[in-house]
Amino acid sequence: MAIDETDRKILLELQEDAGRSLDEIARAVGSSKTPVWNRIRKMREAGIIGPQVVIPDPEKLGFEACFFVLIRTSEHEADWQRKFLKALRERPEVMEAHRLAGEIDYILKVRVKNARAYDVFYQALISEVKVYNVTALLSMEELKNTNALPL
């Protein structure tokens, strides 16, 4: 599905603040209710627009530790991968996980209440799957965090 300039503007608004009414969004993009609504519906159907969520404040909820975990493994069989993937999906502390190209095989972003909670997570993970090398980078300060794509 192709996206035009108006769709782009709508997306920019929605990924900034989706809590406003159709009217407000329509005004912001210089159009009116019905066309905007039809475009949003189409983008939803096409899967361009995913779920609508609230972003909770991690600090205020006591999630004061955030780690980036760099993982090297020696095992590259399908079965190991399947188990590893399952473990990541099941653990709610894992906010983000990517398979990488190059030296390092995986990167995870893990949010926990404190350093001890990270250790609990870490011990649980390595008992479930064999990994060759793990490096944890501790975040001191979150300088920026957005889901808004640079459309």
Next chain:
Amino acid sequence: MAIDETDRKILLELQEDAGRSLDEIARAVGSSKTPVWNRIRKMREAGIIGPQVVIPDPEKLGFEACFFVLIRTSEHEADWQRKFLKALRERPEVMEAHRLAGEIDYILKVRVKNARAYDVFYQALISEVKVYNVTALLSMEELKNTNALPL
């Protein structure tokens, strides 16, 4: 502000899908409209609930490259930091930025349309601020990505 069990349940629902009506959420947490609405309002005021946004699908919008950028710097003066922070905030490709403890000073998550677009970003960044060493990790596959905290 303290959060009780009901607030926790509401947050779990909202960070999963905030697109539903109050009625549905109230039913899901085993309460009714007014109390749920009052709790949501309080959490909003307290900043526990941040903005409500839609999550666009990066792939479908042509953002096929995602890099994690590990940055070491030799400069640690306040002025350098201010400039660096400003550069990160202004560049929409930077989805996420953390200041780290340890060897590596910063990690960025950068989403771009392709590898060439990453190079444009990289050249622009190093021309704005001096950095000592930069390592880019290319994501091959996004295995998981959520904003939902493990409440």
Next chain:
DNA sequence: CGTGAAAACTACACAGC
């Protein structure tokens, strides 16, 4: 602190342009 109803607003569908 919860219930229920009233008022204002919003989403969604559709006829006409």
Next chain:
DNA sequence: GCTGTGTAGTTTTCACG
């Protein structure tokens, strides 16, 4: 493809238990 109107449903307020 846009404008405007109508209706069903939703949010938000409030008086009361």
